[in-house]
């Protein structure tokens with residue numbers, strides 16, 4: 255028995271994480287104020303990905319951070 259009133263199977267998925275948007279604000283010495291930052295992937299290290307924070311206005315480098323990946327690489331999900 256086929257139901258002619260099947261609900262649409264393709265439900266819009268809600269993105270759970272915004273990877274390239276950061277709410278972080280850092281002080282920029284060139285703008286002389288707290289600014290929104292852009293993260294840029296700098297290096298892929300064994301212990302995680304190193305990102306660089308850059309001022310969204312002038313592009314000044316404001317620091318780096320290491321986004322640690324899973325402590326157990328290769329683990330089954």
Ligand SMILES: [Zn+2]
Nearest residue numbers: 282285309312
């Ligand atoms: Zn700046």
